[in-house]
Amino acid sequence: MSSLNLDDFSDLIERPDGGVRRDAEERRERLIVPPGALGRLDELGEWLSAAQASVRVKPIERPRVVLFAGDHGVAELGVSARPAGGAHRLVRAVLDGESPVAVLARRAGASVRIVDAGLDCDPELLPDDVVRHRVRRGSGRIDIEDALTREEAEQAVRLGMAIADEEADSGTDLVVLGDLSVGGTTAAATLIAALCGTDASVVTGRGGAHIDDLAWMRKCAAIRDALRRARPVLGDQLDLLATVGGADLAAATGFLLQCAVRHTPVILDGVVSAACALVGQRAAFRAPDWWLAGQVSGEPGQAKALDRMALNPLLDQGVTVGEGTGALLALPLVQAAAALAAELPERASDENTDADADGSDDEKAVVETGNATD
Template identity: 30%
Template sequence: MNKLKETIRLIDGVDTKAEKQMEQHINSLTKPIGSLGSLEQLAIKLAGIKRSTQPEVDPATVIVMAADHGVTKEGVSAFPSEVTKQMVHNFMNEGAAINVLAQVAKATVEVVDIGVKENLDLPGLINKKVCFGTNNMMVGPALTKEEAIVALESGIEVAQEAIQKGAKLLALGEMGIGNTTASSAMLSALGQTSVETVVGVGTGLNNEGKKSKIQVIKRAINVNQPNPNDPIDVLAKVGGLEIAGLAGVVLGAAAARIPVLLDGFITAVAALTAVRIAPLCEHYLMASHQSMEPGHAVVNQLLGLQPLIDLHLRLGEGSGAALSLPIVRSAVHIVHKMATFEEAKVSGIS
């Protein structure tokens, strides 16, 4: 708990002076004012985060948190829970989509076991296991409050370790069969939104499966009564270990003034949890994409984030973040490399 409190204490707002200076610099570049649209807003945001008109986002690291969910016993996913463990092996063998997309995006991938239900001894895998998956939230709390806090602090440690190794941007990814169920339950509680509004088909459910998933979530919320004003209570009662870990990554990154590139629905719910714990975190977030999960649009709106792309993705793993990273990098390179009107001896607007 001390690490969590200390991290929250370190989180500060962005540098508005640097943002203004960046805006002035962008307006002096050889282009019509505002013509690069969201790229300009990205550059201004990064200047505020980094307190510099020459922000850097490289090296970039994708952090993939993996954990299992007890609620899979209720048939909320088309895939068996064993897939979580199997996909961790796939990540470590560099055979998953995130490995391929991160190579294209020139980002490293770090995989963290924070709650896979079996012991994994794989070279390169970061072991932050809090426990062997969550309990079935339909019959009681997924985690104890103490476990939720340990998971948050484990995420903070992962962020700190990545930053110490040189990361200038952290992108979030996840793996956990059943985690769209936990994320939907959390969003319904935190956002005071109807379950029907936020629930999608997750990993391949049909319409009947979706209806059953809605009923499971409603039962879990009814049984556990998560307090919407206490994000850690929500996290413990109807959340997941990888969601808690990713929320911790957001907190740790914000405390170090490092931008965070979100992926899909689960990572956005983790970010919302971090923002509810420490509201100033919201300034450090970027939404990579808009996924097919209906709850993703809801949570992006709650976070006040505009997604960079919409490719109808629904994979997770950090795939959308990796795809969007070159856009973020482009915003930085524009302000580093592009000539001003004065430098290029080009006439501006008269």
């Protein structure tokens, strides 16, 4: 029997500091730019104040992209445009600086960390710092078998928790969370459908590689069959991750929950990170207060999950490539909000009283006119 209970996170996670947020809102009223003129940047600045427990927002100086990698056995059914067991190629592209997330990370000044939770490849193909955490080689085919044993699911969740602790201890002040997987969106859609109580067709998208109609039907059928296996274990999040999740999804779930414990803000990417967040919300209802939705991926499952968590995406650029790319696009927006909240000056005190002074002069003139008439 596993010793880990995800429900315990409910007692460990607090919401961002509400008192600090109220003070930040009051300070915002005093800035030289009128309230509302900066649109959603105001809201982001106040959210950062509460997350940092600092009325004057600190700049985002050490952002980190964290990508959990894994292969899913369900990809054997042809539910992805990428070959089954091919996620290591995605990892190699990031390491070689040839993927969209690698290019954008360089531009944004964010370092990238890849964690192999369940790749289906020889470890020698990738650097040791990537593969040394691997829980197992590939995850099971969720339409007919469990993705993981319960012990493996616990190991994966604990792996994610450990990575979150390492990032917090090293000074990471904002995380961009993504995945490098083949078949991961199928597992993610299954988790979302199970937790939202909906049918497979409602959450089945075409993935980052845009599958054709036949592949979409195969994917929908796989999710339908996996849902039958998921529903009996809905009462236990760890069992759910073991049954229809995967090593990378379980690790990302543990990572998100521990980031909330450690007060580390996270920008979510697409449907995979949204599914992990939804599992995390089921375990600890305050946890989503520490997360931002980076962008609209176009996956119906993501929209369903974000709606359930009341998270409103920052961007909608039609980016479907996944791998943390959409969330990374939102990073400059969050950095801009932090800079504006921190550096914009407050209005001078005499500006604050001009209106009152003008009002007093008008009233005085009315009184003098009235006296003259009498």
